[in-house]
Amino acid sequence: MTENPLEQARQAVAAMYADDQASQSLGIVIEDVAPGHATARMRVAAAMVNGHAIAHGGYIFLLADTAFAFACNTYGPTVAGAAEIVFVQPATEGEELVAEAKERVRFGQSGIYDVTVRNGAGEVVAEFRGHSRRIRARAE
Amino acid sequence: MTENPLEQARQAVAAMYADDQASQSLGIVIEDVAPGHATARMRVAAAMVNGHAIAHGGYIFLLADTAFAFACNTYGPTVAGAAEIVFVQPATEGEELVAEAKERVRFGQSGIYDVTVRNGAGEVVAEFRGHSRRIRARAE
Amino acid sequence: MTENPLEQARQAVAAMYADDQASQSLGIVIEDVAPGHATARMRVAAAMVNGHAIAHGGYIFLLADTAFAFACNTYGPTVAGAAEIVFVQPATEGEELVAEAKERVRFGQSGIYDVTVRNGAGEVVAEFRGHSRRIRARAE
Amino acid sequence: MTENPLEQARQAVAAMYADDQASQSLGIVIEDVAPGHATARMRVAAAMVNGHAIAHGGYIFLLADTAFAFACNTYGPTVAGAAEIVFVQPATEGEELVAEAKERVRFGQSGIYDVTVRNGAGEVVAEFRGHSRRIRARAE
Numbered sequence: 001m002t003e004n005p006l007e008q009a010r011q012a013v014a015a016m017y018a019d020d021q022a023s024q025s026l027g028i029v030i031e032d033v034a035p036g037h038a039t040a041r042m043r044v045a046a047a048m049v050n051g052h053a054i055a056h057g058g059y060i061f062l063l064a065d066t067a068f069a070f071a072c073n074t075y076g077p078t079v080a081g082a083a084e085i086v087f088v089q090p091a092t093e094g095e096e097l098v099a100e101a102k103e104r105v106r107f108g109q110s111g112i113y114d115v116t117v118r119n120g121a122g123e124v125v126a127e128f129r130g131h132s133r134r135i136r137a138r139a140e
Numbered sequence: 141m142t143e144n145p146l147e148q149a150r151q152a153v154a155a156m157y158a159d160d161q162a163s164q165s166l167g168i169v170i171e172d173v174a175p176g177h178a179t180a181r182m183r184v185a186a187a188m189v190n191g192h193a194i195a196h197g198g199y200i201f202l203l204a205d206t207a208f209a210f211a212c213n214t215y216g217p218t219v220a221g222a223a224e225i226v227f228v229q230p231a232t233e234g235e236e237l238v239a240e241a242k243e244r245v246r247f248g249q250s251g252i253y254d255v256t257v258r259n260g261a262g263e264v265v266a267e268f269r270g271h272s273r274r275i276r277a278r279a280e
Numbered sequence: 281m282t283e284n285p286l287e288q289a290r291q292a293v294a295a296m297y298a299d300d301q302a303s304q305s306l307g308i309v310i311e312d313v314a315p316g317h318a319t320a321r322m323r324v325a326a327a328m329v330n331g332h333a334i335a336h337g338g339y340i341f342l343l344a345d346t347a348f349a350f351a352c353n354t355y356g357p358t359v360a361g362a363a364e365i366v367f368v369q370p371a372t373e374g375e376e377l378v379a380e381a382k383e384r385v386r387f388g389q390s391g392i393y394d395v396t397v398r399n400g401a402g403e404v405v406a407e408f409r410g411h412s413r414r415i416r417a418r419a420e
Numbered sequence: 421m422t423e424n425p426l427e428q429a430r431q432a433v434a435a436m437y438a439d440d441q442a443s444q445s446l447g448i449v450i451e452d453v454a455p456g457h458a459t460a461r462m463r464v465a466a467a468m469v470n471g472h473a474i475a476h477g478g479y480i481f482l483l484a485d486t487a488f489a490f491a492c493n494t495y496g497p498t499v500a501g502a503a504e505i506v507f508v509q510p511a512t513e514g515e516e517l518v519a520e521a522k523e524r525v526r527f528g529q530s531g532i533y534d535v536t537v538r539n540g541a542g543e544v545v546a547e548f549r550g551h552s553r554r555i556r557a558r559a560e
Contacts, residue, residue: 019191022199051159057220058205059162062198069197080197082411084224084364084504086551088527105544107508112547114534116525124525127532129549131362131506222551224364224504226411228387245404247368252407254394264385267392269409271366271502299471302479331439337500338485339442342478349477360477364504
């Protein structure tokens with residue numbers, strides 16, 4: 001195990017992604033990993049929309065929550081305890097969305113992460129705030 | 141169009157569900173519809189879990205958000221503006237989850253709905269609060 | 281120390297209130313205490329309003345937060361970790377507001393409490409949700 | 421009325437503060453005003469604490485909410501619709517707290533503002549997110 005924080009963050013994310021059926025099956029790609037930071041990218045598929053070809057808010061949350069989960073796990077095993085989301089504008093089928101998660105503050109075993117979801121034109125689709133909690137690593 | 145509020149609520153939900161690829165493709169079933177109220181049911185599928193067979197929080201949100209959307213649309217066209225969720229305990233692959241949405245208050249064009257997600261044993265999996273906003277119906 | 285939960289709740293609240301300069305100096309009265317439940321009452325004073333005789337939202341939060349704090353401390357030493365509030369309608373100078381806090385769920389060391397603030401006419405002024413965390417009692 | 425956005429922001433804040441009994445009576449000072457931005461400063465007084473000389477969370481919210489209100493009113497008449505707060509660490513009697521509000525995004529008549537409350541050592545005391553809504557200016 002390296003002691004380089006950037007390398008540790010990338011290794012933690014790679015191991016986590018390898019196990020994550022949910023992210024993989026939706027075609028979510030993780031990029032720009034650094035301590036307390038991650039970007040998640042997803043295309044709005046036909047199965048993610050309602051009758052007006054607008055993405056279900058649940059999938060927008062899911063993308064933001066994924067970016068958040070990868071960002072907070074760059075520091076070691078961490079769980080998402082809670083989150084809030086504001087839906088700023090709709091996303092349509094076929095659009096590629098990018099969720100960028102940034103650490104705002106860490107204190108004790110807790111952390112707050114801000115995630116902005118943008119469309120291909122760089123417009124804000126949603127603002128998300130996630131609340132994390134460190135957990136003890138499982139014994140192997 | 142009937143003037144019976146319960147019948148109107150059910151008709152609004154049926155029309156909305158018929159158009160909703162996202163809910164249908166996840167096997168979400170809507171039940172117990174009444175004005176300001178709806179229940180959504182979903183089984184945690186293999187594609188919804190991470191490597192430890194724990195449901196991705198995004199899918200739990202999506203189920204709660206679906207119950208919320210159907211509950212607030214019983215009054216006519218309404219959009220989800222924002223939501224908060226607290227993850228109380230994990231859900232595992234194969235479990236059936238039930239999200240019950242209840243109106244808390246409506247004011248002006250806005251509404252607040254509380255959604256509790258429970259597992260098959262009746263234990264709370266998540267608590268969700270959704271914020272809705274009435275929109276003008278589109279002219280046909 | 282009694283083993284009756286209702287009596288324990290009332291004793292915990294009385295001890296907490298005796299020490300609470302903030303609640304006392306604002307004339308907040310605590311009522312209807314039971315395990316997981318408390319009501320806080322406050323009149324909107326001249327020093328709580330802005331130029332239009334509308335109560336500062338901060339004081340409405342403070343009242344709701346107080347009801348929440350007393351409700352969650354009925355179970356023993358507990359801190360408020362986070363909260364959300366929606367301002368439903370303004371309150372005016374001289375009005376008496378009542379905040380009723382009810383436990384929604386407890387899990388591990390955490391709890392969620394819903395607080396509704398109403399005016400004298402029984403109309404909803406604000407909806408608040410508080411997130412608590414049990415702490416170890418200090419050694420005497 | 422000037423057309424300079426910075427000058428307009430400052431005039432809007434000065435007019436608002438002149439009418440605001442709540443902020444004035446708590447000794448809150450507003451600084452660093454710019455479009456979408458404001459800083460509010462307050463000393464934790466004896467009447468703001470509980471029995472352990474820890475500031476009541478309601479007053480920390482009130483300070484953050486004040487910074488938020490001034491920041492969003494730099495664009496014209498705006499109301500606080502909702503807010504969330506996380507209490508990161510306690511503040512004690514006599515400490516001076518500074519709440520810095522920054523616009524995150526505006527869309528339609530809505531806005532989201534992030535407010536960080538820090539103590540004199542620059543440590544984070546609370547993280548707040550406020551949701552605003554533009555209103556029509558009243559006819560004079």
